[in-house]
Amino acid sequence: xxxxxxxxxxxxxxxxxxxxxxxxxxxxxxxxxxxxxxxxxxxxxxxxxxxxxxxxxx
Amino acid sequence: xxxxxxxxxxxxxxxxxxxxxxxxxxxxxxxxxxxxxxxxxxxxxxxxxxxxxxxxxxxxxxxxxxxxxxxxxxxxxxxxxxxxxxxxxxxxxxxxxxxxxxxxxxxxxxxxxxxxxxxxxxxxxxxxxxxxxxxxxxxxxxxxxxxxxxxxxxxxxxxxxxxxxxxxxxxxxx
Numbered sequence: 096x097x098x099x100x101x102x103x104x105x106x107x108x109x110x111x112x113x114x115x116x117x118x119x120x121x122x123x124x125x126x127x128x129x130x131x132x133x134x135x136x137x138x139x140x141x142x143x144x145x146x147x148x149x150x151x152x153x
Numbered sequence: 154x155x156x157x158x159x160x161x162x163x164x165x166x167x168x169x170x171x172x173x174x175x176x177x178x179x180x181x182x183x184x185x186x187x188x189x190x191x192x193x194x195x196x197x198x199x200x201x202x203x204x205x206x207x208x209x210x211x212x213x214x215x216x217x218x219x220x221x222x223x224x225x226x227x228x229x230x231x232x233x234x235x236x237x238x239x240x241x242x243x244x245x246x247x248x249x250x251x252x253x254x255x256x257x258x259x260x261x262x263x264x265x266x267x268x269x270x271x272x273x274x275x276x277x278x279x280x281x282x283x284x285x286x287x288x289x290x291x292x293x294x295x296x297x298x299x300x301x302x303x304x305x306x307x308x309x310x311x312x313x314x315x316x317x318x319x320x321x322x323x324x325x326x327x
Contacts, residue, residue: 108294110188111187111188111291111294111295112188112295114188114189115186115187115188115295115297119184119185119258119260119265120157120260120261122184122185122188122189123155123156123157123181123184123189123260124155124157125189126156126180126181126184126189126190126191126192127154127155127156129189129191130191130192130193130236133191133193134193
């Protein structure tokens, strides 16, 4: 493993630790936001798929 | 519309006697101990009661109470505050123990009951899907487990060999 990659992995671990230490109320609010984003991404994916597939009802 | 509202409704159900002791598990439960774990639903573990006159346990009383208050059912889920919530009975002695020993946490003035980190980790080990293994690794890497308690749980529930396999696969050095 290169030292550059090690630095990247360590910074990711540090971010995860920092997020884990936030208050539970804040982490639950983040889950709410993550769910909304996930649903929006899925809806956008369905729309794109529909446009690329002529003749298939969406 | 938030998970906080879901916890509030489930707390009301317990206080109203619709359900007995409940505990949050799954990804939402894990978020109490780890960084937020993305999910699209909320798992609430609760012992189902038998319907009157039968010995068959059923979630009917739960669904009846919620639908009478305007919450919609979607398959096995109930939509509460925009979240699909699944009420699940514990399906193993490990699940029974996790429910009995769940811990209470204050979330902005509401008490939420959630599986302990060690029980969530043991359930992930027992379930064994890829995402469960990833979650177990998160618990370990973040030092979120009381190792003594975790070891006691996996010994009590015959998961020692599964744990050794997991250790060999993911935790042994190069």
